Amino acid sequence: MTEEQVEKRDDNVVFIGKKPTIGYVLAVLTQLNQGVPEVLIKARGKQICKAVTVAELVRKRYLPEVQIKDIKIDTEELTTEDGKTVRVSAIEIVVGK
Amino acid sequence: MTEEQVEKRDDNVVFIGKKPTIGYVLAVLTQLNQGVPEVLIKARGKQICKAVTVAELVRKRYLPEVQIKDIKIDTEELTTEDGKTVRVSAIEIVVGK
Numbered sequence: 418m419t420e421e422q423v424e425k426r427d428d429n430v431v432f433i434g435k436k437p438t439i440g441y442v443l444a445v446l447t448q449l450n451q452g453v454p455e456v457l458i459k460a461r462g463k464q465i466c467k468a469v470t471v472a473e474l475v476r477k478r479y480l481p482e483v484q485i486k487d488i489k490i491d492t493e494e495l496t497t498e499d500g501k502t503v504r505v506s507a508i509e510i511v512v513g514k
Numbered sequence: 515m516t517e518e519q520v521e522k523r524d525d526n527v528v529f530i531g532k533k534p535t536i537g538y539v540l541a542v543l544t545q546l547n548q549g550v551p552e553v554l555i556k557a558r559g560k561q562i563c564k565a566v567t568v569a570e571l572v573r574k575r576y577l578p579e580v581q582i583k584d585i586k587i588d589t590e591e592l593t594t595e596d597g598k599t600v601r602v603s604a605i606e607i608v609v610g611k
Contacts, residue, residue, distance in 0.1 A: 465563035469603040473589045488585040490607070492570045506566040510587070 429453045433460035433468045441471045445512065446479055455486060455513035461493060462505045472510045486511040526550045530557035530565045538568045542609065543576055552583060552610035558590060559602045569607045583608040 431444045441458075448456050460468035476483040489509045494502050528541045538555075545553050557565035573580040586606045591599050 463560075463563050465566050466560050466603060469562055469587045469605055472587060473603050477589055485587065488587065490566045490569060490582065490585065492574055506563060506570050508566055 429455060430457045430459060431471070433458065433464040433471065435464070438467055438470055438474070441467070442474045442479070445471060445475050449475075449480060449483065449512075449514065455511050458510040458512065459507070461507045465506060465508045468508050468510055472512050475512055480514075482514050483512050484514070486513050526552060527554045527556060528568070530555065530561040530568065532561070535564055535567055535571070538564070539571045539576070542568060542572050546572075546577060546580065546609075546611070552608050555607040555609065556604070558604045562603060562605045565605050565607055569609055572609055577611075579611050580609050581611070583610045 429448060431441055431448070433441055445456050445458065458468050458472055472485060476485065487510075491507045491509070492504050493507045494504055496502055526545060528538055528545070530538055542553050542555065555565050555569055569582060573582065584607075588604045588606070589601050590604045591601055593599055
């Protein structure tokens with residue numbers, strides 16, 4: 418039940434990690450083709466540039482009708498395993514038709 | 515004369531390169547403190563995350579009255595030394611009071 422709710426909530430979010438760029442591009446394309454009106458691409462730290470590339474590939478190479486709806490930047494505080502707080506930059510890019 | 519014009523044109527632009535982040539933060543702060551209303555932070559490729567950090571440090575740590583005015587992402591085509599064309603993601607962040 419909880420798992421299903423979490424999955425549903427994250428339906429229109431693609432969190433950029435360390436995997437190759439194309440996988441995240443496909444994740445965004447899949448959601449848009451399934452009828453989700455907008456997808457939120459989120460990334461932190463060094464993955465921010467990958468998030469930008471994912472958004473650019475989606476709209477320039479694969480789905481020309483898709484536009485950048487919103488871009489926000491922020492600073493997030495993370496707690497490391499030894500209890501220290503580190504600040505890391507983050508980006509949120511909303512793409513949609 | 516031309517050199518002066520170029521300098522004048524680039525007065526409110528900080529291009530993010532490979533140097534440490536703090537240098538670019540200081541460049542933005544200097545321009546804002548000299549009375550420039552808005553500064554354009556530009557970066558390509560892997561420097562994009564540094565551009566986000568520079569903007570975040572300027573507004574969250576040093577000048578709380580500064581806001582993010584605009585964020586744009588784009589794809590730029592560069593020609594390498596051997597004549598190949600490569601595409602690279604780019605970001606432009608406008609910060610101002």
